[in-house]
Amino acid sequence: MSTTITFLGHGAFQIxxxxxxxxxxPFLTGNPLASVSADSVQPDYIVVSHGxxxxxxxxVAIARRTNCLVITNYEIxxxxxxxxxxxxxxxxxxxxxxxxFGTIKLTMAHHGSMLPDGSxxxxxxxxxxxxxxxxxxxxxxxxxxxxMKLIGDESLRVAILxxxxxxxxxxxxxxxxxxxxxPEYVIPxxxxxxxxxxxxxxxWSAKVQTGTSAKPVVLSPGQSFTL
Ligand code: NI
Ligand code: MN
Numbered sequence: 001m002s003t004t005i006t007f008l009g010h011g012a013f014q015i016x017x018x019x020x021x022x023x024x025x026p027f028l029t030g031n032p033l034a035s036v037s038a039d040s041v042q043p044d045y046i047v048v049s050h051g052x053x054x055x056x057x058x059x060v061a062i063a064r065r066t067n068c069l070v071i072t073n074y075e076i077x078x079x080x081x082x083x084x085x086x087x088x089x090x091x092x093x094x095x096x097x098x099x100x101f102g103t104i105k106l107t108m109a110h111h112g113s114m115l116p117d118g119s120x121x122x123x124x125x126x127x128x129x130x131x132x133x134x135x136x137x138x139x140x141x142x143x144x145x146x147x148m149k150l151i152g153d154e155s156l157r158v159a160i161l162x163x164x165x166x167x168x169x170x171x172x173x174x175x176x177x178x179x180x181x182x183p184e185y186v187i188p189x190x191x192x193x194x195x196x197x198x199x200x201x202x203x204w205s206a207k208v209q210t211g212t213s214a215k216p217v218v219l220s221p222g223q224s225f226t227l
Contacts, residue, residue, distance in 0.1 A: 001017070001132050002227060003134075003136070003226070003227045004224050005158065005219075005226075005227075006225075007220070007223055008023075008034060009028075009035055010193040011024070011055055011140060012024065012031070013025070013138060015129065015136065017129075020044040020045065020100065022047060023047070024047045024049065025048060025055040025056075025140065026041065026062055028058050031054070032193060035221035038058035041066075043062065044101075045068055045069050045070070045099070045101070046062060046068055046071070047127050048080075049109065049124065049127060050073075050111060050113040050121060050124035050140065051119070051121025051122070052116075054193075056076070059085070063085040064084055067086065068087065069089055070087065071097075071104055072091070073121070074090040074122060075113075075120055076121050079121070091104070092106060094106070094107075103129070104128070105127075106125040106128075107125060107126040107137070107151055108126065109124040109126045110143040126140045126142060128151065130154075131227075133157070134184075135154050135155060135156050136156070136158045136159075136160070137158070137160065139160065139161050141190065142162070142169065143168065143169055144177050148180035149180045151180075151181060152181040152183075158184065159185075159186045159214070160189050161174045161177055161178070162189055163188045163190065163204055164191035164197030164199060167197065171200075174204070175211055178208060178214050182214070184214065185214060186208055186216055186217065187217045187225065188204060188205070202218070
């Protein structure tokens with residue numbers, strides 16, 4: 001078996017593992033970097049990290065079309081049901097659940113979570129995905145926090161980190177995060193989508209190379225990395 005991670009632009013990633021396709025934060029419509037359209041994706045699962053529009057994205061339309069299962073916190077799951085999404089699995093921060101593709105744990109994130117219509121979106125989360133090819137942590141939208149050291153104890157093969165700054169940690173804090181998380185590979189996300197989060201990803205990648213023990217993997221939207 002192998003596990004393939006595809007960057008879809010911004011915080012959106014597709015993970016294919018154990019024969020299943022999982023989308024995390026499928027913000028495609030209105031995402032200037034999106035590598036696919038919302039009507040072309042065919043997920044078995046969607047994971048939504050928090051309520052912001054650039055993460056909930058096209059979840060409602062994709063879930064209604066494909067009948068995929070949406071995994072997210074209780075508050076967002078409740079809201080999604082009100083929008084006509086039939087299949088949800090609600091969780092909350094710190095909780096793990098074993099699905100047929102592997103285990104998902106929702107981790108803490110320091111960030112807001114208001115839904116697009118102003119509804120309460122619970123607590124923002126990160127996503128720890130345990131696959132047969134190793135553990136993948138998508139920090140999603142968050143500030144740097146020292147408890148990332150505990151997530152690093154999960155022996156991560158891949159960490160996906162925001163580097164855009166302004167709304168999330170920026171490039172320098174993301175380097176510190178790599179030190180806390182100690183992954184084998186680190187993939188940057190949540191940058192260059194909008195002018196306010198524009199970053200020099202090649203300079204960041206060079207700093208990962210020289211300042212940490214992780215290998216940087218910079219993906220253009222549409223590009224994949226296979227474990
Ligand atoms: Ni956000
Ligand atoms: Mn965001």
